[in-house]
Amino acid sequence: MDNRSKSTDAHHWAHYFRPELFAETGEKSVSTLMEYLVECQNREASHVLDIATPESRLEHWKSRLNDSQSSSGSGLFKHDFLEQLLCRSNHLHDPRYAGHQVAVPFPELAWLGAATALLNNGMAIDEMGPASTPMEEAVMQLIAQYMGFGTKSGGILCHGGTLANLTALLAARQKKAVGNAWEEGVQTPCAVLVSDQAHYCVDRAVRVMGWGKQGIIEVATDDQHQMSKGDLYQKFNEATAAGIHVVAVVGSACTTSTGAFDDLEMIADFAEAHDVWFHVDGAHGAAQVFSSEHRNVLKGMERADSVAMDFHKMLGVPALCTGLFYKDGIDAYGAFSHEAAYLYESQNEEWWNLSKRTFECTKRMLSAAVFGIWEAHGPLLWESLVDRLISRAQFASAQLNLRDNWEVFAHPKSNILCFRLKGVNNSNLRAKLLKHGPHYIVKTRVNGSDWLRCTFQNPLTTEDDIIELIDRLEELA
Ligand SMILES: Cc1ncc(COP(=O)(O)O)c(C=O)c1O
Incomplete structure (x- = not known):
């Protein structure tokens, strides 16, 4: 020094x-x-990611x-x-970026990031978020209602889908497990039902809650990676017969590796019939609720008890910024204190003291970007962004289908596209692409084999960029 x-x-x-x-x-x-x-x-760089x-x-x-x-x-x-x-x-703003599911943020939002970094209001209690806390409350209420959650709904912003999923499951545990889990821990073995294609953070959340391996019950999926109804009911019956209390079922909207949407209506019917909490992991795809063209895949989401939606995936907001929405806003208080939700005097359900509902104590002033966009554009900007990103994936899929030797895992219902070139090692192919540039894409494993995977995050990606990507892959293969 x-x-x-x-x-x-x-x-x-x-x-x-x-x-x-x-x-x-x-x-x-x-x-x-x-x-x-x-x-x-x-597109000046020779490599989007020069690693x-x-x-x-x-x-x-x-x-x-x-x-x-x-x-x-x-x-x-x-x-x-x-x-x-x-x-x-890694240069996400290069239109040849089509890699992981992280937003290519609207550049202007960097100024809100700068302003909120400068202000650094910590958000845990009202006095540390006199502007950003009521902004969060107001905009989350509006979006929750926009999602079809009704007037009792509400939500909070937190740092990431992983944390939002854990928080939702904590609320589910408090509401559905026998006794007062917050005070006494769980008294009976509990479990969560989730598809075998779900994001690993759901498994992690369950283990963090102390329910171990038996607390996460994987439901089989069909060849399109959608949760199987038959297996859902069977796994529930088996668990119940074994004395395990199924507290929650998690629907994926959509899955990370292939962009498959579970049948949320089917899961809602199941959850209602069995008094099980229904959580939707919509970290990636819940954003499609803003698109009249692409929201059909979310049918049934409005019947969920909670939904996690990342603003930092399809909605152009810098990471991390996740909304956790509850159909009954009061349930949010249950995640971290049973009494606050159900026994406290009403003054203790203080929306203005956000840390009663968030895992974080201090958090960034996440509401600024969400509020700013909603105030200026309502849902319309997000509708056109979602449409644009999905149209990229659908165009790429159509191009691949026109060519010989390419296989598309499924017609994209989101901006995720999983595909492979037949007869070659697709993992090596991707490695070559990264080495020689310029594009950046990722890979995934499906049923034991390697596939290429694009998430079209950049609205400036053109059809020419996509054709060049496919040509380049063919050339390198
Ligand atoms: C379906 C799904 N759930 C949860 C997550 C985790 O979200 P985050 O990275 O915001 O913690 C992801 C991330 O890709 C995801 O795709």
Whole structure:
């Protein structure tokens, strides 16, 4: 540490908090970030992801740290740090990015990110979110009702679908398990029914709750990866006969690897008939509720007790930003305190003290982006974004079907497309694509074999980009 960093002098600290320094670094950063966007949109890079081995990347950053004693200039980070961060990251804004399910954020939202990072209101209690907490309450209520959840509904924002799914299952446990699980733990073996294609975070949530392997009951899926009705009822009967209390059933909307939607109506019927909590893991696909063209796959979701929906997947919001919606908003209080939900005086169900309903104590001011978009556009911007992204996947699927030797796992109902070239090792093919560039796609395993997988996240991806991708894969194969 040099002397400047050790100083206890007020002038020294005033320097770092100088509005002029903020503006100066801001201007530089804006132009650097703009260059990044221009380069991405012009498809200038030879690789969307120019990735070296993990070891050599570690070496790079380590060598910078070894060099860290040299002058850092007048700001908090070195002059080339932002450039390095940009050039060494994965470039989601390049229209040839079609990889993992992370939003290509609307660039303007970076300013809300900057403003909320600067404000840093911690959100746990009302006084630490005087603007962002009521914004969250208002916009979540509106979206919950838009989803068809009725006037008693509500929701919270949290950091990610993984946490939202765990939170929903905690609420389910409190409502459906025998006794007061929050105070006494569960008194009888409990379990959750979920398809064998569900995201691994559901399994993880159940194990975190202490129900072990037997707490997660996998329901078989059909050849389109949709939960089997027959197996759902059978697994429920088997569990009940074995003395296991099925507390919840989780529908996937959609599955991560192939974009399959469970039949949510069928699951809702099952849940109602057996008094089981119905949660929809809509981390990826619940966003299709905004599209009149693509919401049919979510039929039955409005009958769920809870739904998790990531704004940072199909809705262009920077990660992490997940909505957890409850049909009965009061259930949200049950996740972390039985009494708050059912026994407390009504003043204890204080919507304005958000940490009563969130796992996090401090959280980012997540409502700013969601509120800002809804205030300016209502659901319309998201409708056109969802439509645009899905149209990319459907176009790619149609192109592959026109060609010989390509196999598409299923007609895409979302922006996820799973496909393979017959007769080749598709994992190697993807590795070649990453090595030689320019496109970025991912892979998945289905029924023991490797498939290629695209999630079309970038609305600027053109039909030409898609044709070039397929041509490139054929060339490399
Ligand atoms: C279906 C599904 N559920 C949950 C998650 C986890 O969400 P997050 O990455 O926001 O924690 C994912 C992530 O891809 C997902 O696809």
